[in-house]
Structures are given as C-alpha cells and as structure tokens.
Amino acid sequence: MNFLNKMERKFGRYAIHNLSAYIIALYVAGYLLYFFAPASIFSYLTLEPYYILHGQIWRLVTWILIPPESPGIFTIIMLFFYYSLGNSLEQTWGAFRYNVYIFMGMISTVLGAFLLYAIFGGNVLFGNALFSTYYINMSIFLAFAVSYPNMQVMLYFFIPIKMKWMGILYGFFIVYSFVKSSWVGKVAIIASLLNFIVFFLMTRDYRRVSPKEIRRKQDFKRQMDTAKPGNGRQxxxxxxxxxxxxxxxxxxxxxxxxxxxxxxxxxxxxxxxxxxxxxxx
Known part of the structure; x- marks a missing residue:
C-alpha cells in the first residue's frame, strides 16, 4: 500500500475519473458494431497475439470493445449494476486506485494471452471466448463484495440480499469454472482476475489478524465497555x-x-x- 500511496502522489492527477462510464460507453460501441457492422467485424477486434505480432497492434485495446454478454434486457440491467458498483468503488478508493485496479486486470489479461501463445509455440488463435472482459467485470463485483460485505442490494430490483452472500456465490462459480476448465482456461481465468488477487491479497495488512493485534483489540473493547459503567461502551x-x-x-x-x-x-x-x-x- 505504501507503493500505491507513492504512485498516487506522483501520478494521481493523471487518473481517469468516472472510468466506469467510459467502460460502459465502449460496450455500447461494441453493441452498435454487433447490430450494424458486418458479422465478421469482431474477428478483427479480438485479443490475438499471433495477429498482434504480425502488425495488427490495435488488437491490444480493441478486445475491450467486445461486450461480455449478448444484447438483451438482462445485459442492460447487469451493465447498470456494474456501473453502480464501479462508480461506488471509485468514490471510496479514489480515481487513481480504481484506475490501477481496472487497468491491472486488462494488462494481466493481455500478458496471459501472450503467455499461452508462447507456450503453444505460436500459430494459435484464441477467439473472443477465451480472453474477454467477462472476468474483469466480475472482479469489480468481487472487489465491492469484499469492501462492503454487509451492504444490502436489491437483486433484480426486488430481491434483498447482502453483498457477501453474492460474493460467495460468485466465488463458488469461479472455482467451479476453474476446476472444469482445461489448463488453458485456468490460465485465462487467473490472468483476468489477477487484479483482484494482487489488490486484495498482496496489499492487505495481515497484522490485523495476528494474535497480538487480536488481543490488543479485545483489551481495547473491554476498556471501552467499562469507560462509563452506567452507559455501556462508547x-x-x-x-x-x-x-x-x-x-x-x-x-x-x-x-x-x-x-x-x-x-x-x-x-x-x-x-x-x-x-x-x-x-x-
């Protein structure tokens, strides 16, 4: 976290504010291509290291245009939902940290594609089913669930549920997908969720769960409970x-x-x- 603090002080002014709105705008552009452009247009946008190394460098970024789901009312609801979650995370973390989180997921996805390309020895195409923004969007949801586990949301606008239970459900789904996938799919999943893994495992302060810290908190709680005998804890x-x-x-x-x-x-x-x-x- 000290590294992030230093980076934010130095580069924080360059952070993109309201980044979630730009991501949704890219998806909208992708859906417009889906409806009005030739059916083969997406074949020129996918993340394919083979074509990138042969001069089609635009694929390094155009794969973000490909929406994670086919168009439909459910997709529209989920896009609004993810926009709300992402915007909330940006307000809580600050624009710079949220930018780092999202771009880390995108960069790790690109690196994962090139890693598999190198393992296969070249001359292999992945298509948009393997490397997409699907798990990056899921990482936004997981980040929010970890940050606000007890916050209640209305699933499909009428089912009240706490974020921690939805996060656990999503976690089981990811683990199931990971177990059922081939090792190629496993690499793709890890690469797409590397931002979540790094952000919430390597940057957490684990001193707070040490026995010494737990005892200190217990002692502090007892002191607060006895601060005012007649009124209870403060x-x-x-x-x-x-x-x-x-x-x-x-x-x-x-x-x-x-x-x-x-x-x-x-x-x-x-x-x-x-x-x-x-x-x-």
Whole structure:
C-alpha cells in the first residue's frame, strides 16, 4: 500500500475519473458494431497475439470493445449494476486506485494471452471466448463484495440480499469454472482476475489478524465497555450526516471519505450521497 500511496502522489492527477462510464460507453460501441457492422467485424477486434505480432497492434485495446454478454434486457440491467458498483468503488478508493485496479486486470489479461501463445509455440488463435472482459467485470463485483460485505442490494430490483452472500456465490462459480476448465482456461481465468488477487491479497495488512493485534483489540473493547459503567461502551464511529454509530445496529458500516477535507466519517447510507466538505482557501 505504501507503493500505491507513492504512485498516487506522483501520478494521481493523471487518473481517469468516472472510468466506469467510459467502460460502459465502449460496450455500447461494441453493441452498435454487433447490430450494424458486418458479422465478421469482431474477428478483427479480438485479443490475438499471433495477429498482434504480425502488425495488427490495435488488437491490444480493441478486445475491450467486445461486450461480455449478448444484447438483451438482462445485459442492460447487469451493465447498470456494474456501473453502480464501479462508480461506488471509485468514490471510496479514489480515481487513481480504481484506475490501477481496472487497468491491472486488462494488462494481466493481455500478458496471459501472450503467455499461452508462447507456450503453444505460436500459430494459435484464441477467439473472443477465451480472453474477454467477462472476468474483469466480475472482479469489480468481487472487489465491492469484499469492501462492503454487509451492504444490502436489491437483486433484480426486488430481491434483498447482502453483498457477501453474492460474493460467495460468485466465488463458488469461479472455482467451479476453474476446476472444469482445461489448463488453458485456468490460465485465462487467473490472468483476468489477477487484479483482484494482487489488490486484495498482496496489499492487505495481515497484522490485523495476528494474535497480538487480536488481543490488543479485545483489551481495547473491554476498556471501552467499562469507560462509563452506567452507559455501556462508547461508540468508535459516528456518521457526520445522520449521527448514527455502530451501537445503533450491527449491520452498520462506516468509512472515511477520501474527497472530503478532514476526517469525516459516514455510514453506508450516506457515504456516496453526502455533500463533500472542502476547506476554504
């Protein structure tokens, strides 16, 4: 995380804001090609190392235009859903970290394609079924589920479900796909989800689950419980908008806003809807 902090201070001003909107716009362009361009147009857009090494370098980026699903009402709902999740992650992490997460997935997918091409010894074509943005989109969902496990969403607009259960379901689906796939498919899945693996395994602070840290938290909790004998324990978090604390509900989550000037903390209901606080210059 120190490396990311240094990179953000140096290159953060170049981050693309509202990146999810651009991704959806690329999908829309892909669907327009699907409906109005010749059927063979996608064969010139796929991620094919063979053709890239023979001069068709546009394939390094045009594979992103190919939508992960065929057009339909379900696809439209999912695109809006992923846009909402991605936009929320950008607001929480900041534009730079969200850019790193998405582009890391795209770059690792390209590297995975070239790795397989080298293993096969060249002269092999993959098509758009093997290397696509499908698992990159899934990594957005997994990132949100890990960041906000207790946040409740309305699946298909009417089924309430917590993100952690959907994340577990998606995780089982990925593991099942990984087990059933050939080793070529396994490489493709790992490459497409490498951003999630790196971001949430290699950059996590594992000191928080060490026995020493767990004992420190337990001691702190006991001290808070006895701080006011008549009133019980004191809250550690408080929403700057509604004033709720973690004592008001076990499912409440609190986060600091990276765009507010100062240490302002918000509950999950106001993290994305509050008005940002800016100090006067």
């Amino acid at each position: 809250p550690m978090h408080k929403c700057a908008v509604c004033g709720r604390t973690e004592l008001d509900g076990d499912d409440l989550e609190f986060r600091y806003c990276s765009k507010c000037d100062g240490n302002y903390e918000y509950c999950q209901d106001h993290l994305f809807t509050h008005q940002h606080v800016h100090k006067k210059q």
